[in-house]
Amino acid sequence: MVARQASALAMTPELRRAIGLLKLSNSELAQELTREAASNPALAVRLPAQDTILHLWKPTSGANARPPRLQLGIGGGLAEALGVAGSPGLQEHILSELRLLLREPLDLAIGEALAQAVSPWGWLDRPIDEIAEEIRVPVPQVEAVLKRAQQIEPAGLLARDLRECLWLQAKDCGLLTPVMASVLNNLPLLAEGRLSDLARLGGTTEGEIGVQLALIRSFDPKPGLCFDPAPPPPSEPDIIVRREAGAWRVSLNRSTLPEVEINDDASQGSKERREAELLRRAVVRRNETLLHLASEIVQRQTGWLEEGPARLAPMSFASLAAALGLHETTVGRLAAGRMMATPRGTVTLRALCSASITTQDGGQISAVALRHRIAAMIEREGDAPLNDAQIVQELADVGIALARRTVAKYRGQLGIPNASIRSERAQSARA
Structure with a gap:
């Protein structure tokens, strides 16, 4: 298990600048820093060594x-x-x-x-x-x-x-x-x-x-x-998650991450040097904040990493914000467009957030896990397709109370037709 890194983050000027930078992908960050360095002689940018032949x-x-x-x-x-690899x-x-x-x-x-x-x-x-x-x-x-x-x-x-x-x-x-x-x-x-x-x-x-x-x-x-049946992500992932020695390790993708340095020749106390130092701290804070967010998500979603979508835990921006000491809208901006490479494929941070549904025994299940459960029930239904009322009853038998219209909604989100259409298709296939 990753160590929880949810320390409260004060909204300093560096953090405000960092959050602005976090909206950028690593390649966009490199371009932004290069532009800044062109007008500030105190600032130097080390670009990552990438496979330019790709x-x-x-x-x-x-x-x-x-x-x-x-x-x-x-x-x-x-x-x-979920944007993850299929089977x-x-x-x-x-x-x-x-x-x-x-x-x-x-x-x-x-x-x-x-x-x-x-x-x-x-x-x-x-x-x-x-x-x-x-x-x-x-x-x-x-x-x-x-x-x-x-x-x-x-x-x-x-x-x-x-x-x-x-x-x-x-x-x-x-x-x-x-x-x-x-x-x-x-x-x-x-x-x-x-x-x-x-x-x-x-x-x-x-x-x-x-x-x-x-x-x-x-x-x-x-x-x-x-x-992966899904199209490749538009950019390289920002976060890499892998299993090492029985634990989950979360790290930044250094292969695409630029670094900020201060030119030794820059005068101490000059405006250019102060601006360069502020930017360097902001970049460091950007990376730390992104890593804190990803670590918190991985901490909560080890079930998904180890067993798949049926174990995706309920998770919201509000709960993540409380753990990180940030505003909910700030966490939403942090997660927007950020990609995370995992053994289960490349996924956006936002996609791992799922609404919570309360079961009859007071437990919690995520909407994604519930959709997966419904899909699995239908997949093994055989020659007798389950109607929505029967799915409601099977879920009730394991302590999950849902309205029939809610089951119909989730079934529609999965692209699964109703029982009568599935029955007609099954009969046509046997003919």
């Missing part, structure tokens, strides 16, 4: 694209509402493949640790030596299991970086020629368009380098995303 790809389509797996009542409404998920796929590939118990334990360290796009997001230390296994043994695990489909899963992801795909397709290997070993040159330098290093022509580039563009730099 702009070369288009979304995967065609025969290699994985079609969404539709499930009655779950595939449309609930998964779309089978990426980790479940990797684990099922590893159970077929690895026979020794220790090797399988290592494989499970590797699967838990996979980001939503399919790469490992933790160093091998860190994983080895956590499970107390020598690094060479973990590397040996990783080499075997990288044989699973689709090629490119469990890669440690972009180069290895593309290397695995080229090898899988029989395209790992010496020229292709030379190009992949010098991706920064490819990103900069230095084809002549690549040709010289590979002992070939620029025309041949162009052929290799066309092949590379046919690869998928993020093969893990094919396990």
Whole structure:
């Protein structure tokens, strides 16, 4: 469990500035800080080192694209509402493949640790030596299991970086020629368009380098995303949540996060330096506030992380605001558009907030979990579709009192037709 980090946050000038900055994505923050630095000589901005080559790809389509797996009542409404990966998920796929590939118990334990360290796009997001230390296994043994695990489909899963992801795909397709290997070993040159330098290093022509580039563009730099039926998020996630040593770790996505520095040459006490220092503190406060919010959410939603939407806990902006010592509208602005990568897919912070419904025994259940329960009841109804009154009764039997119109509303939100239409469809399918 993550440690609760809900200390009260005073509304200082830094925090007000931080909240204004928090409306921006990390890439927008980098642009804003760069503009500020252009007019303030005391301010320096260190931009994150990103894989600039990723702009070369288009979304995967065609025969290699994985079609969404539709499930009655779950595939449309609930998964779309939460913005998370459908079933089978990426980790479940990797684990099922590893159970077929690895026979020794220790090797399988290592494989499970590797699967838990996979980001939503399919790469490992933790160093091998860190994983080895956590499970107390020598690094060479973990590397040996990783080499075997990288044989699973689709090629490119469990890669440690972009180069290895593309290397695995080229090898899988029989395209790992010496020229292709030379190009992949010098991706920064490819990103900069230095084809002549690549040709010289590979002992070939620029025309041949162009052929290799066309092949590379046919690869998928993020093969893990094919396990999510929802469109990829418009930007990289701000927060990363992963399981480590039996606990949930919440961290900022440093790969897209710019940093603010003060130029040493700036005069002490000058207006420019004061403004630069204020901005630096605001950026730090922005990041701390976002991390506090995400940690509080993860603290409350461990049931969802571990067991899925049926365990999504009731949660509101008001309750989060009380825990963080902020105004409710401020928390709403903090959560707006923020993305969080989890083992269950990439989800917005806002989507994990769900209204609370009181059960007959005084307990609480979230509206999302209730919709999931209704969908599951309908999914297993068989040849005798349940009408709304029967669903009301089944819920009442487990202590959840709902009006019939409320069940109809939730069923409609899930995109599930009424019992008579479902019965007609079932009869047509049998005919």
